[in-house]
Amino acid sequence: MYVLISWNNDKIEEMNMQQVVLSKSSANGFGRRRGDREVGARLENKVLLGKSNQGRIQTTGSLAGGKTGGYESSSRDRLVYLTTCLIGHPVEVHVKSGSIYTGIFHATDAENDFGIILKMARLIKDGTLRGHKAITEFVSKAPSKMLIIPAKEFVQVIAKDVAVTRDGFASELQLEKHQEILIDSVISQSRHFEVERELEPWVPDEDDPRCPELENIFDGTWNRNWDQFETNQKLFGVKSTFNEELYTTKLERGPQTGELEKEATRIAREIEGEETGDLHLAEERGFDLHDNLDIDEEMRFSSVYRGRGADDSGYEEEEDIMLDSHNIETFGDSSDSLSRKSVDFTCSQSSDGVRMPSSSSLVDEVPSFQAAIGADANDSGFNDQARQPACELPSKSFSVSDSGASRIEDNLLAEHGGSSDANEFAEKQSPPENLQLSNSVAASGYFNMRAICNAESQSLLNDKIDGSDKAGPSANHTTQAPSNSLSKVSEKPSSSGELSEGPASSNVTGKKYSVNSRGRPGSSTSSNSDRVGSVSASSGPGLSPSSSMGSLSSEKSTLNPHAKEFKLNPNAKSFTPSQMPVRPPYYQTQVPPLPHTHMPVSFGPVLFNPQVAPIQSPQAYFHPNGPQYGQQMFLGQRQVYYQPEMQYKGRNY
Amino acid sequence: MEGEEFAVGCFLSIKTTLGDEFEAQIISFDTLSNILVLKEKSGPRWNIRLLKANYIKEFSLLRQGEDPLDVNKCFLDLTSLQAREESALRQADADSERFGVGVTSEAQILFDALSKTLPVHWDKTVIVVMNDVRVSSPYLPESVSGGTPAANERVKKVLEFERKRMQTCGTSL
Numbered sequence: 053m054y055v056l057i058s059w060n061n062d063k064i065e066e067m068n069m070q071q072v073v074l075s076k077s078s079a080n081g082f083g084r085r086r087g088d089r090e091v092g093a094r095l096e097n098k099v100l101l102g103k104s105n106q107g108r109i110q111t112t113g114s115l116a117g118g119k120t121g122g123y124e125s126s127s128r129d130r131l132v133y134l135t136t137c138l139i140g141h142p143v144e145v146h147v148k149s150g151s152i153y154t155g156i157f158h159a160t161d162a163e164n165d166f167g168i169i170l171k172m173a174r175l176i177k178d179g180t181l182r183g184h185k186a187i188t189e190f191v192s193k194a195p196s197k198m199l200i201i202p203a204k205e206f207v208q209v210i211a212k213d214v215a216v217t218r219d220g221f222a223s224e225l226q227l228e229k230h231q232e233i234l235i236d237s238v239i240s241q242s243r244h245f246e247v248e249r250e251l252e253p254w255v256p257d258e259d260d261p262r263c264p265e266l267e268n269i270f271d272g273t274w275n276r277n278w279d280q281f282e283t284n285q286k287l288f289g290v291k292s293t294f295n296e297e298l299y300t301t302k303l304e305r306g307p308q309t310g311e312l313e314k315e316a317t318r319i320a321r322e323i324e325g326e327e328t329g330d331l332h333l334a335e336e337r338g339f340d341l342h343d344n345l346d347i348d349e350e351m352r353f354s355s356v357y358r359g360r361g362a363d364d365s366g367y368e369e370e371e372d373i374m375l376d377s378h379n380i381e382t383f384g385d386s387s388d389s390l391s392r393k394s395v396d397f398t399c400s401q402s403s404d405g406v407r408m409p410s411s412s413s414l415v416d417e418v419p420s421f422q423a424a425i426g427a428d429a430n431d432s433g434f435n436d437q438a439r440q441p442a443c444e445l446p447s448k449s450f451s452v453s454d455s456g457a458s459r460i461e462d463n464l465l466a467e468h469g470g471s472s473d474a475n476e477f478a479e480k481q482s483p484p485e486n487l488q489l490s491n492s493v494a495a496s497g498y499f500n501m502r503a504i505c506n507a508e509s510q511s512l513l514n515d516k517i518d519g520s521d522k523a524g525p526s527a528n529h530t531t532q533a534p535s536n537s538l539s540k541v542s543e544k545p546s547s548s549g550e551l552s553e554g555p556a557s558s559n560v561t562g563k564k565y566s567v568n569s570r571g572r573p574g575s576s577t578s579s580n581s582d583r584v585g586s587v588s589a590s591s592g593p594g595l596s597p598s599s600s601m602g603s604l605s606s607e608k609s610t611l612n613p614h615a616k617e618f619k620l621n622p623n624a625k626s627f628t629p630s631q632m633p634v635r636p637p638y639y640q641t642q643v644p645p646l647p648h649t650h651m652p653v654s655f656g657p658v659l660f661n662p663q664v665a666p667i668q669s670p671q672a673y674f675h676p677n678g679p680q681y682g683q684q685m686f687l688g689q690r691q692v693y694y695q696p697e698m699q700y701k702g703r704n705y
Numbered sequence: 706m707e708g709e710e711f712a713v714g715c716f717l718s719i720k721t722t723l724g725d726e727f728e729a730q731i732i733s734f735d736t737l738s739n740i741l742v743l744k745e746k747s748g749p750r751w752n753i754r755l756l757k758a759n760y761i762k763e764f765s766l767l768r769q770g771e772d773p774l775d776v777n778k779c780f781l782d783l784t785s786l787q788a789r790e791e792s793a794l795r796q797a798d799a800d801s802e803r804f805g806v807g808v809t810s811e812a813q814i815l816f817d818a819l820s821k822t823l824p825v826h827w828d829k830t831v832i833v834v835m836n837d838v839r840v841s842s843p844y845l846p847e848s849v850s851g852g853t854p855a856a857n858e859r860v861k862k863v864l865e866f867e868r869k870r871m872q873t874c875g876t877s878l
Contacts (some may be wrong), residue, residue, distance in 0.1 A: 127713075130733035130774060134742050134753060136781055140790030150723060156793045166738045166755075171790075174799035174804065192813060194806045195797075203738065207723055209755040216751050217778035257821065 134216065135160045143211040145170065145201055150179025156198060157211065165203035173199035713774075716767040717743075722760045728767065729752060729754060732774050744773050808842075811871070815844050818867040819860070834860050 058263075145153045145168055151462040155173030160166045174195045281292040302311075328334050331352060718728045729743035732753075739759055745752035751773075803820065805813055805827045816832050819825045825834050832840040838852035838860045845868075846861045 128732040128735050128737065130738055131735040131738070131742055131755075133779060133781070134732065135755070136786070138753070139786045140788075140793050141795065146723060146725075156790060156797060158790065166740060171794060172801070192804055192806055192808050195801055195804065207721065207757055208725070209753075209762045211753045213746075213750040214753045215749065216753075217749070217775060217780075284877070 131166070132162045134167065134214075135162065137214055137216050138209075138211050141211050141214055143170070143209055144176075145209050146207045147179065147201060147205045148207060150177070151175060152177040152179075153199060155195075157209075158198070161203070167203040168201040168206055168209060170199045170201065171197065305666070714772045716770055718767055719743075719756070719764040720762045721756070722762045726799050727754075730770060730773055734758070736767055755838070789811040802826060805832075805833065812842065812844050814871065815840075815864065815867055818870075822863070840864065 135157075139159070141157050142154065143157045145155075147153070152175070153170060153173045154176050155170030157168070158171045159169040161168075172195050175193050281294060284290045284292065324337055326337075327339065328337065332355075335352060457653070713733060716728065716730050718726075720726045720783050725779065726809050727745065729745045731741065732744050733742040734740070735742070739757055741758050741761075743754040743835065745754060803816070805816060806829075808816075808827075808830050808867045812830070813831070813875060816825060816872070819832065819834060819840075823834050824836075825832055827833070828839070828844055832844065834840065835852065835856055838849060840860065841851050842848065846864050849857055849861050849864065852860070
């Protein structure tokens with residue numbers, strides 16, 4: 053075989069480059085003209101203007117009709133095919149004068165001599181400038197929307213990384229997805245979407261200006277001799293009102309400080325050196341738990357709990373996986389009679405950090421619980437609670453421990469004096485209410501699990517419980533709803549979670565109340581399964597929105613069919629919030645851990661629904677210095693409240 | 706004047722009248738338009754060159770090869786081509802802000818370097834950094850004005866760094 057080149061000896065005519073800004077319609081006209089021409093069937097399909105032709109066209113070596121058959125046609129075909137492959141691709145066009153244009157290949161005149169149309173074209177090299185001047189003196193020009201390069205002008209067209217065959221297309225699509233935000237229509241129309249994009253670690257560009265003084269900016273933050281407040285004052289004259297003691301326990305510095313500090317570090321070391329089954333904690337502490345090779349990056353660093361080994365059960369809330377280990381540490385593996393349907397989910401969620409006060413301590417709060425239930429009368433109110441991150445925790449926690457569970461039940465039942473068949477109640481749960489509940493619960497949707505996990509939600513839980521206690525004599529069904537939700541929540545531990553039910557508080561008071569105010573679940577060392585059980589149980593309806601709720605929409609089966617029907621306790625005291633300051637819409641997790649501090653009482657207001665008629669005169673729901681707590685009340689700056697009338701803004705499942 | 710076809714699959718070394726030199730494999734040669742379709746890279750994606758044969762100054766045959774184009778794998782999805790074009794146009798629109806009009810390529814290079822770490826935009830031929838600091842022609846550290854002292858310093862530093870880099874590596878268009 054030998055190669056022959058056919059030289060085109062025609063005189064190369066001078067032709068001016070046309071720089072035309074064409075409107076789209078003209079461009080279409082251009083194409084249409086071509087399309088109208090009579091061509092071989094296949095050629096006709098290959099409309100190079102990205103226009104109406106849909107579907108795939110296949111090009112083979114042979115061309116039917118039109119041109120002379122044989123090799124020549126096939127070479128023409130190939131040219132057409134390859135130019136079609138260039139559509140939408142950035143190309144460089146070199147022209148006679150030596151100038152180079154770059155733009156997006158739009159079309160070529162395949163009918164004639166393959167003149168080229170570029171879109172958004174820029175001149176990147178001016179052929180009229182020579183040598184060094186070309187580089188330094190070249191002055192940029194505005195890009196042209198459309199540039200037509202006549203066939204006689206162009207010397208060559210260069211396109212890099214063009215996908216020509218199917219394999220190329222697939223990889224190209226991947227690349228594009230990397231680069232651009234995909235809109236739905238792009239995805240739905242494209243046929244190559246199944247491939248996941250390849251993740252690459254970021255490497256800085258080679259020509260990144262490295263400013264070494266900016267790197268390592270976070271090193272040695274403790275001894276930089278830099279006071280941010282002082283600097284701020286100097287630069288901007290801003291006077292800071294920051295007082296550390298507003299945000300944390302005031303440290304008593306005195307003769308005993310040294311000893312106390314030593315003790316504190318000892319305890320800290322002890323805790324931090326603890327073995328843990330939780331991946332995240334282990335990572336923090338430097339243990340290597342990765343015996344199971346299934347653990348990928350997501351498992352290691354995500355906070356989405358997926359239930360180790362268990363299925364998701366449709367739970368969609370995010371939970372702090374850290375709770376996991378704490379639960380195990382505190383409660384061991386509970387394998388009681390408690391319904392374990394969502395247990396895998398809830399179990400891991402019991403936060404050690406959240407030491408919910410036993411419902412006994414909430415005797416006083418029974419009314420508040422009622423109120424909460426009453427509040428639940430409206431979805432918004434209920435959802436409100438549901439939304440509170442703190443709420444979730446309790447539901448979970450109380451599902452966790454067996455001992456806790458039974459206690460929960462008792463506590464719940466104890467909430468409302470009178471009903472002797474608390475157990476019965478706990479067992480039975482009227483299905484219709486469940487459904488009703490599930491609807492409202494499902495509606496509550498989004499739960500900020502994380503907040504709960506990390507927060508000293510105990511007080512929150514308390515509040516919840518209180519709130520729910522105050523349901524008041526409102527219509528049965530309304531109170532039912534929340535109770536149902538409660539039951540659902542408490543369902544885990546098998547009790548219906550009816551907080552409003554139960555024997556007199558006397559039973560409850562007996563319970564030991566210890567609030568572990570440490571938000572971090574890690575404080576489990578001192579956790580008391582005691583508390584957990586009861587506390588979680590008593591977490592009000594708002595708590596139910598937690599996972600258990602989340603599952604409501606998808607799994608009605610988790611409802612306890614034996615849950616007792618809610619019976620209103622007419623003797624329940626109405627709930628009164630102690631204060632009603634402005635609060636942020638969500639409970640943030642930054643509430644610092646307060647050693648043995650009861651969480652803000654003011655949580656009460658969340659559950660308080662002013663619309664509920666029967667609410668009695670306000671009574672302090674929480675006695676700041678109440679002896680039963682024996683702890684410092686944290687009132688004041690760090691309040692967490694939910695606006696009772698807040699509209700539900702979460703997701704609807 | 707019709708000639709015989711180029712043999713598809715052959716590897717050629719070509720010199721153009723414009724001074725380009727390269728090696729490529731023939732995909733196709735269309736005599737009517739006198740366009741030689743060449744492929745320059747291996748792998749699923751090719752570097753394609755459409756060269757008007759009349760600009761070939763000289764060439765030589767390196768070796769023969771197989772047809773690089775497997776016609777059985779040739780599918781064109783016009784929808785995705787369209788989509789690709791649209792997305793490229795969108796991208797180009799967004800990018801057009803980046804290119805100064807009436808500025809030297811050196812200025813453009815400096816602009817690009819600054820834009821890697823700072824928010825910059827063009828104001829005619831002035832590079833505006835963080836809406837505050839202005840760098841006008843000839844884009845030297847002395848041409849930096851405005852902004853807080855810290856910001857001004859920062860821009861100066863990056864400018865110096867970039868110019869140094871340009872000197873050592875040399876710029877190429």
